[in-house]
Amino acid sequence: MPGRTDGLARIRLVIADDQAMIRTGLRFVAESAADIEVVGEAVDGLEALSVTRRLRPDVLLMDIAMPRLDGLGAARRLLSDPHPPRIVMLTTFDTDENLHASLRAGVNGFLLKTSPPEQLIEAVRVAAAGDALIDPAAAMRVIASFTAHHRPVAPPELATLTSRELEVLRLLARGLSNPEIARRLQVGDATIRTHVARVLHKLGLRDRIQAVVFAYEAGVVRPGQRDRSC
Known part of the structure; x- marks a missing residue:
């Protein structure tokens, strides 16, 4: 290299x-x-x-x-x-x-x-x-x-997330990076990395892209919907 x-x-x-x-x-x-x-x-x-x-x-x-x-x-x-x-x-x-x-x-x-x-x-x-x-x-x-042609279905794994982890998932689904999420939630980058890792682990997801797909398919966020923390 x-x-x-x-x-x-x-x-x-x-x-x-x-x-x-x-x-x-x-x-x-x-x-x-x-x-x-x-x-x-x-x-x-x-x-x-x-x-x-x-x-x-x-x-x-x-x-x-x-x-x-x-x-x-x-x-x-x-x-x-x-x-x-x-x-x-x-x-x-x-x-x-x-x-x-x-x-x-x-x-x-x-x-x-x-x-x-x-x-x-x-x-x-x-x-x-x-x-x-x-x-x-x-x-x-x-x-x-x-998602326009599929009704969102919330899987049981969604209930394992804390309220803060659910909030992080919503922001992930909006395409925000870890530093952007940290600024939005007024916490440190390391804290967000921990939250993201826990969200992916609890939901059995590989990365952020799978988290985006999951969030929309589960109805956590919907196209055109503004996130509440804006």
Whole structure:
């Protein structure tokens, strides 16, 4: 793994997008962070497979809509590998069904191509750390697209959450990061990390993305509903 001059390991990132200008912009943003190194690029899903399997990056930042093999197809194949990378998907909102399918496939985040630079950097860091991040607007649209046709059902596991843990789950479902939740609830980041870990453990969930899906399917939050702590 390439080393930094300060001796700390960088997050190794591969970028996959069929538009050269987008790739250049994403590389510029990513490498503005001292702890991220772009080690490769791909112009479509098939190249994303080969580049990712050859270079074994920590994180793959990949567009959904690409020629030959789209991002969803590439993600499914990579996630079936013995040691898959963490995958953050890029979207322009034109394929809600694919976004939902990506959630189910187990990707580690969604970003809009219009997301601010700091959010892209945060998504890469969060994914590399083993967690997941969804752009709040993307979360709202994706979840609304499949909850519109399903009546929410509260599973029994929901009753195991404390009132504070339920509040944290609601904010997770709105796409807030741990620091944002900490500021909203006026507690420390470490306290929120503990609450998030307990929520995931009690509900048997892998990461924040699964928590978002759970919250909407269980009726904890609903599309268009404002959270009460606003």
